[in-house]
Amino acid sequence: MPHLFARHAKDKLNAQKITEIVASCDREPIHLLGRIQPHGALLCFDRQGRLIARSANAAHWLGAVPAIGETIRDEHLSPLSRQTIRAALADRASQDESVECKGADGERFDLILHWSGETLIVEFEQISLKAPAATQFALFAQRAIQRLQATSYDDVPQLLQAAAEAIRAMTGFDRVMGYRFMADGSGEVIAEAKHDDLAPYLQQRYPASDIPQQARRLYVLNPIRQISDVNAPPISIEPPTHPQTGVPFDLSHSVLRSVSPIHIEYLRNMGVGASMSISIVRDDKLWGLFACHHMKPYRASHAVRLSSTVLTQVVSILIAQIEAKQRALADHRISEQRSRIAAALAQAESPLAGLVSAAQDIAALVNCEAVAIVVDGEVVVRGKHSAMKRELLLELAQHLARERTDYFVSAAIDEMLPAELASGLRSEGVAGCLAIQMLGDSRKTIVWLRDELVETIHWAGPPDKVVAMGPNGPRLTPRGSFEVWKQTVTGRSRDWSDVDQNAARELRSVLQEVALMQMRESERARTTLLATLGHDLRDPLQAINMAMLLMGRGLASNNDTAKRVEGSTRRMQSLIGYILDVSRIRSGMGLGLRRVDVALGDLLESMAEQARLAHPGMTLDMHIDNRAATVHVDPDRLAQAITNLLGNARKHGDTSQPVTLTATTSAAGVAIEIRNRLLAPPTVPFDRLLDPFKSGSLDNPANRGGLGLGLYIAHAIVKGHEGTLAGRFTEDEAIVEIKLGSGDPHEAAP
The missing domain is CATH 1.10.287 (Helix Hairpins)
Structure with missing residues (x-):
C-alpha cells in the first residue's frame, strides 16, 4: 500500500496550526448556511404572519407565494397549506407533524413546520411518486419494534445488528451501519446491513474529527438528517439573513437544511450518492448513530424517517436496558465481594493482614493481571506480577501521596506518571494502572495492574488531518481514501471501564468505613x-x-x-x-522484647512453679520431650504469656481435673500445648476471645478482679516472637497451642 500520508509541501503545517484549523472547523455555523436542498421549498414568517424570507425555488414548486413583507392571501399556496400555516401562526402549540399538500403542478409535498425563536419556518418536502402510504411504514416499524422488544439480546452489538437490518428493510438504503462513539470521540461500526456487492465497514474506526462538535450538537437537537443527492446544487434563502437581527436563519431543526461543503466532499470520496443519519441519544448525549448510505441519489419520505426515528428511540431504550442489566450484575458481584472484604478487614489484626486475606476478592473486583497492596512500607502482590520490584510500587504509593490524590486511573502510564517511575513499571510489562489510596494511622494503597495490549485498529482510511489551501487560507479537507488503514497501538492497556472504576471507589469506601x-x-x-x-x-x-x-x-x-x-x-x-x-x-509500639537463649525445660519449670503458687490446688501435668533444648526468647514475657494461659485454664476450667502442658521440639520449631477440661463449652469462637474489649470481660464471675486482657496480651507476646497462638474447643476440652519458629530452638552446647 502506498504511504497515504505523503503530502505536497504546501500541505505541511505544524501541529499548532492544524489544531487552530480544527478549532475553526468546529466553529463552522453549519446550521446557519442560508441554503436548503433542492427537493423542496422553504418559507419564513414572522409572528404577524408576514413572509420575511423564502427559498429561491419557492415559486417554482409552490406557485404563487406572498411577496416579502406580505401575509398569505387566498391566491397563495394550496387551501390546506394556507389553513395549516394560519393555524400555526394563531397558536404556537398547534403544529401537526406533517400534512400532505399539493404544489403548483399537482406535485405532492409533506408540509412540515416548526418555530425557530420568533420565526415560523415552513418546509415543503417533495414526496416521491413511488412512495407507499405512510400507514404502511408505520405498520412495518411497529412490527420491527415488537420483534426487537421480544428478543433477548446478550449485548448491544447484537441489538444494533437487528435494528440495522430492520432500518435497511424499511428505508431501502444500500447500507445501514450501527455506529457507537468511543470515549475519545472516535466511532466504531459495530453493526452493518448492506448490499452484497459493497465492501464491509464492520469493525472499522472513524476518527472524532469526522463529526465536528457543532454537527454532534445538531444530531442531538434534530435526531434525523437526510441528504438526498450529494451532487445537487443547494438553493439559497432570500434574503439570507433575518431583516431585524441581520443573522442567518437558524435551520437546526430543518429537514431541508443544506450541508457543509466539507461533508459533501467527504461523502463523495466514499462513493456515496445519498445518506441519512439517525441519532441514538442516551441521557441527552449522542451515544451513536445509524448511518444510511445509498450509492445513487435517493430520498426516504418523511413518513419513513419518522418511523425510523421511533424505531431508533426504542433501540435507545433497549440499549439502556441491556446496560442496566449488565450494571446490575456487576453491582451484585461487587456488593458480594465488598461484604467479604469488609468482613476480612474488620476481623484482621492489622490493615495489611486484612487486605492480604481479602486479596483474592480485591483482585476480582477489577479485571486485571495483578493487584498490589501497599501498607506503609509493606508490599504484597498477587497475580501475574508477584515478583515485580517492590520499590516501584512503594514509589507509586509515595507519588500518589505527594500529589495528594486518593484516586488514579490510566491506561497509558507513560502519559500520566513521572518518566522514571513509568519506565520502571513498563519494564515489568505494566501499561495501565488503577489505584486508590487512603491516609490515616497507616497509608493504604491498592493498585490494580494491567499489561500492555498491542491493538490493531482498523481505520476507515488514515485518520490524520489533511490540509489544503482554499480561497480563505488553509482548511481541512476530508480524506480521499477509505480503504482499511491499520494502526498498531502500543504502550496502552485495556481501558478501565466505569464498572472497574466504580469497584475501586467501592473498595475505598469500605476502607473508610472500616477505618471509621x-x-x-x-x-x-x-x-x-x-x-x-x-x-x-x-x-x-x-x-x-x-x-x-x-x-x-x-x-x-x-x-x-x-x-x-x-x-x-x-x-x-x-x-x-x-x-x-x-x-x-x-498503638503499634510493641512490647520491647529482650531475647536471650534460655533452656526450655528450666523456663517451663519456672513458669509451672509460679502458676502453682498463684493458684493453690491446681494440678499441672507437664511433658517436655527435650529439656536440654534452648530457645531464643524474652523469658519474662514468654513466662507472662504462658502463666496467663495457665491462669485462664484454672479459672475457666474444671478444677477437679489436671491442666496438661506439653512441649515438643522438631525441625519446625517448638510447640507448647495447654489443655484443660471444660465445665461448659464457650458460646463464642476462640478468635473472639482474643478481643481485649469483648463483652463480659469485666465482672466475669469466673475471673473476679480480672480485666479479661490476659489472652490478648499473651497473643501479642507470641506474635512478637514471630510465633502463632491458636486455640480450639471440643465438647469438653480447651486446647491452646503456641508455635515458635524453626529458628528458635537449638541444642545446648555440650
Whole structure:
C-alpha cells in the first residue's frame, strides 16, 4: 500500500496550526448556511404572519407565494397549506407533524413546520411518486419494534445488528451501519446491513474529527438528517439573513437544511450518492448513530424517517436496558465481594493482614493481571506480577501521596506518571494502572495492574488531518481514501471501564468505613481502659488506706499492715502493667522484647512453679520431650504469656481435673500445648476471645478482679516472637497451642 500520508509541501503545517484549523472547523455555523436542498421549498414568517424570507425555488414548486413583507392571501399556496400555516401562526402549540399538500403542478409535498425563536419556518418536502402510504411504514416499524422488544439480546452489538437490518428493510438504503462513539470521540461500526456487492465497514474506526462538535450538537437537537443527492446544487434563502437581527436563519431543526461543503466532499470520496443519519441519544448525549448510505441519489419520505426515528428511540431504550442489566450484575458481584472484604478487614489484626486475606476478592473486583497492596512500607502482590520490584510500587504509593490524590486511573502510564517511575513499571510489562489510596494511622494503597495490549485498529482510511489551501487560507479537507488503514497501538492497556472504576471507589469506601469503625473502637477501647483502671485500682487503694488506718489506731501490727500494703501494691502494679501492655500493643509500639537463649525445660519449670503458687490446688501435668533444648526468647514475657494461659485454664476450667502442658521440639520449631477440661463449652469462637474489649470481660464471675486482657496480651507476646497462638474447643476440652519458629530452638552446647 502506498504511504497515504505523503503530502505536497504546501500541505505541511505544524501541529499548532492544524489544531487552530480544527478549532475553526468546529466553529463552522453549519446550521446557519442560508441554503436548503433542492427537493423542496422553504418559507419564513414572522409572528404577524408576514413572509420575511423564502427559498429561491419557492415559486417554482409552490406557485404563487406572498411577496416579502406580505401575509398569505387566498391566491397563495394550496387551501390546506394556507389553513395549516394560519393555524400555526394563531397558536404556537398547534403544529401537526406533517400534512400532505399539493404544489403548483399537482406535485405532492409533506408540509412540515416548526418555530425557530420568533420565526415560523415552513418546509415543503417533495414526496416521491413511488412512495407507499405512510400507514404502511408505520405498520412495518411497529412490527420491527415488537420483534426487537421480544428478543433477548446478550449485548448491544447484537441489538444494533437487528435494528440495522430492520432500518435497511424499511428505508431501502444500500447500507445501514450501527455506529457507537468511543470515549475519545472516535466511532466504531459495530453493526452493518448492506448490499452484497459493497465492501464491509464492520469493525472499522472513524476518527472524532469526522463529526465536528457543532454537527454532534445538531444530531442531538434534530435526531434525523437526510441528504438526498450529494451532487445537487443547494438553493439559497432570500434574503439570507433575518431583516431585524441581520443573522442567518437558524435551520437546526430543518429537514431541508443544506450541508457543509466539507461533508459533501467527504461523502463523495466514499462513493456515496445519498445518506441519512439517525441519532441514538442516551441521557441527552449522542451515544451513536445509524448511518444510511445509498450509492445513487435517493430520498426516504418523511413518513419513513419518522418511523425510523421511533424505531431508533426504542433501540435507545433497549440499549439502556441491556446496560442496566449488565450494571446490575456487576453491582451484585461487587456488593458480594465488598461484604467479604469488609468482613476480612474488620476481623484482621492489622490493615495489611486484612487486605492480604481479602486479596483474592480485591483482585476480582477489577479485571486485571495483578493487584498490589501497599501498607506503609509493606508490599504484597498477587497475580501475574508477584515478583515485580517492590520499590516501584512503594514509589507509586509515595507519588500518589505527594500529589495528594486518593484516586488514579490510566491506561497509558507513560502519559500520566513521572518518566522514571513509568519506565520502571513498563519494564515489568505494566501499561495501565488503577489505584486508590487512603491516609490515616497507616497509608493504604491498592493498585490494580494491567499489561500492555498491542491493538490493531482498523481505520476507515488514515485518520490524520489533511490540509489544503482554499480561497480563505488553509482548511481541512476530508480524506480521499477509505480503504482499511491499520494502526498498531502500543504502550496502552485495556481501558478501565466505569464498572472497574466504580469497584475501586467501592473498595475505598469500605476502607473508610472500616477505618471509621476502628476509630470508634479505639475510642471505646480508650474509654474502657480508663474506666477499668479506675474501677480496679479502687480496691487496692482502699485496702492500703484501711491498713494504714487500722495501724494508726493500734488495731493492726506493723507486720500485718506491711503485708497488706505489699499485696495491694503488687495488685496495682499488675493492673497498671496490663494497661500499659495493651496500650503499647494497640498503638503499634510493641512490647520491647529482650531475647536471650534460655533452656526450655528450666523456663517451663519456672513458669509451672509460679502458676502453682498463684493458684493453690491446681494440678499441672507437664511433658517436655527435650529439656536440654534452648530457645531464643524474652523469658519474662514468654513466662507472662504462658502463666496467663495457665491462669485462664484454672479459672475457666474444671478444677477437679489436671491442666496438661506439653512441649515438643522438631525441625519446625517448638510447640507448647495447654489443655484443660471444660465445665461448659464457650458460646463464642476462640478468635473472639482474643478481643481485649469483648463483652463480659469485666465482672466475669469466673475471673473476679480480672480485666479479661490476659489472652490478648499473651497473643501479642507470641506474635512478637514471630510465633502463632491458636486455640480450639471440643465438647469438653480447651486446647491452646503456641508455635515458635524453626529458628528458635537449638541444642545446648555440650
